Amino acid sequence: MISKIVTILLGAALGAVLIAIVAGLTVSLLVIGVLALTMLVRRDWVPVVYNVRSLMVRGWTTGVTAMGLALVVFVFATVLMLSRGIQKTLASTGATENAHIIRKGAQTEIQSGVQPEHLRLLSAAPETAIGKDGKPLAAGELAVLIFALKADATSGSDGANVLVRGVSEKSIELHPPTRVEGRMFKPGTSEIVIGKGLLGRFKGARLNESMQFARRKWQVVGVMDQGGSGFDSEIWGDLEQFEDAFQRRPSFSAITLRLRDKDAISALEARLQSDPMLNTLVVKREVDYWAAQSEQFATFVKFLGIFVAVIFSFAAILGAMITMYAQVAARTQEIGTLRVLGFRRRSVLVSFVIESVLLALASGGIGLACASGMQLVSFSTMNFQSLSEVSFQFTLTPAIFVASMMFAGLMGYAGGLLPALRASRMPITQATRGG
């Protein structure tokens, strides 16, 4: 009981301190912004070249501080890039013209069971588009998670859940790969095609090798490129063969169909609700289904990452503060001289703030540059929601770029504010004598 009270009190105290700091920084930022503007108008700012050169002259200290700041920005940017990459991967999966139908109540296809009658009814629905062959463009698919051993597995437990999808010709037409290295599997055989995200990462996951699951050997005849979407982490094979192997005949996991037009989705929803034969099903646009699959996971990564970055930023800000205090202490005479010559306190204040922010922005640039290098790396892990392993890319967007630079600038500001205040409040007579 007592520990709970103590925890709550401490949590409240910490929270209050944080709020005070944030409030203080925001207010001061506004004030200093106004000061800087008046200085701009009156033209009495300290030349920026003074700050730049002063930073460069104290190479070591500046460098170490810059490294710390760059590291923090790197972590911040990378995490945002990962979160964005997750969303992009899964959200880019599927087409807006496709509708995805699963059993009501199922969180994911894997939990869902759909019957052949459902497929028949939906194929006949007016909302379903007609394919080139004159037949409705709708198909049933079977989605199962298998346990695949990693390519370098040392034990029988070192593996991951991989999603296997039983598809028919129509399915392939509905979400076609942009290209296939090798060829597509032949229907009615034990041939499979793997997504490029799986290539080389699991035992047998290479062209012309074979993978073992569901008590059968499946030959890998092709590696498909699905444009970096979720399908790139799947294994595709013949629907009927999988139905047998997984003993799921006659049911499917899901039905995918092409909508006649973009607005047909609402009509389809209505149909599912009103038709007693269909109301155990629920429909979403294919892209929406996939986006929902990643939501929690992307949020988790973002949350964890930003939390880590914020903690790091405190440390980096303290580092910057220490450095700037030292700078101010070492340049007391210079500060005094500027004041004597007629520069006002606010000019000195803004000057040192700018120095700190410049340092931070430069460091931020370095951190971002390194972070953008992460785009060459791909990251595979289990998506908590779907339980299957998915491959993600780090994606740098203009928004992330701006956010990271602003984050850097804010860190520089927070670190430089107090030392700058000290610099500006130094009594002149003390300063010129060297403090």
Added chain:
Amino acid sequence: MRFLVLVVKSAFRNRLRTLLTSLGVAIALVAFLFLRTFIAAWYAGVDGAASDRLFARNKTSITFPLPLAYVDKIKNIPGVSGVGYEDWFGGYYKDPKNFFAKFAADDNVFDLFPEAIVDSAEMKAYKEDKQGAMVGKYLADKYGWKIGDRITLTGDIYPGDWELNIRAIYTSNAKTFDVQTMFFHWTMLNDRMVESRKNQVGLIAIRVNDPSKSTTVAAAVDELFANSPWETRTESEKAFQLSIISMSSALIGAIQIISGVVLLILMLILANTLAMTTRERTTEYAVMRAIGYRPNHIIAFVLGEGFVIAATGALLGVGLATPVLKFFSEIFQRQMAAFLGSFELDPKVIAVAVSFVLGGGMLSTALPAWRAGRLKIVDALRRVE
């Protein structure tokens, strides 16, 4: 003794700088401890694995069931001293965000898990109520459940509404044992299944007489069901937990790297400050040398200062860590209940981290200290500000 006093006083001469450095070190330390504890929580299941327990699941897919009939067959395998079974229920309580593990299990569910502690009267009540539920103490506290409460679950894998009566609350003394799970009777689940889905179980737990024979028994189980429509994969509990973790290995790896980075930042802050301080004190050290102190004295002095500042930071960090971690464990329990075990500070981790800080602090001063010791007195005295 006087030397120590001098070192401490000197370290706190520039109070602001020492304070800021200590704070920076403390924050980095807290972050480090947080990350390590996070990872340790992932591995809690592994650490808590009993050496005499095995788990058997469907070889093809973790989402596929095994026939109930297997349970009796396994009982007859030599070396097996007990068998239990459970089914992952999924679903949620009131709000999909309220996520915790729910299992439909056999009545003697805790026979194989001696770590669990239940009041015998409550256990009896649970067994007698077909719709009874047994919940971990953490869950009971979180949702305010009392014995006798009636609650409703919304199923997803098994759709529909499921009404249960809380009959028992279990706890455990083992830190790594999960007290955030809900159990109810497998029979209740089975009764509501359609014919084609009846008599299936998700996971079979096996206890062996002799832990050293567990691999043999596991092999025997898989051998028994090889080439049947439902092949099994049987492995020790430790291996089972590891396989779950390995699925998130990339994430864990990333966190490990980040925790290393934290230590790096920590050292940078410390090194920066100490280098600055030492440089500023050059004249003082020269004066001390002129008086008669040896270079070794100076080095010891600088190292001592580094140690004091690092120690202040370490103390602050450890002091802050406990409440901060407790605070976050509350938040994370909510999100990750099924995947994380307990989120508690391990004294060993603290010890490692603190020694790192102290060692790092002294290491950071090494170069400046050595330089300070080697400085020619006259050169130093000439360095007027």
Added chain:
Amino acid sequence: MSAIIKLKGIKKFYQRGKQDIPVLDGIDLEINEGSFEVLMGPSGSGKTTLLNLIAGLDRPTSGTLEVAGTNLAVLSEGDLAEWRAANLGFIFQFYNLLPVLTAFQNVELPLLLTKLNKAERKKRIETALRVVGLEERMDHYPRQLSGGQEQRVAIARAIVTDPRIIVADEPTGDLDRKSAEEVLKLMTLLHTKFNKTIVMVTHDPHAAEAADVLWRLDKGQLAGEERKSGASS
């Protein structure tokens, strides 16, 4: 020849805990425009404090202070800064040049507070550096200059805004004999050729010889005045 600096009943006290320590204890002083005046005295006599007051760097505890036609007591910190920029030039004992700026940029500093554009500033800076004889060194950093040269750059900085008054605190204190002579020659030139009012604090009796008037301070009070024309008191 009117008085450009007028001090009446100037007192300056510092607070040490509960005690008031007098540094200046009732100073009455007038300095005429275009005059070269020197303040001398033992350390602790308050001469630097007096200089700081005249320069608007500090405020008197009591008394009136009128410099270049302005009552300094009514000016705020910000106004004082502006006033200094417009009316004063400074020379310090340790030159106080910004080490990261070139000679040119150091001399430019006071001009940045005016409304002059880049070209106009450049002209002024070059002129100022020519007067002190360091035009070819304008792109050098202070560390590349000798002590005497640094001080001359400082003098250039002090005159670049064409101020009426130049205030100097021990300008030759850190220089060798030869450089000190050069600096004093320059300062005399400023006063004879450009009619600048110069107030200088110094220990150096040589420097005192260059001045028109010599004030002696002792324990915070004026203890004597000597005028070049021979009259002394």
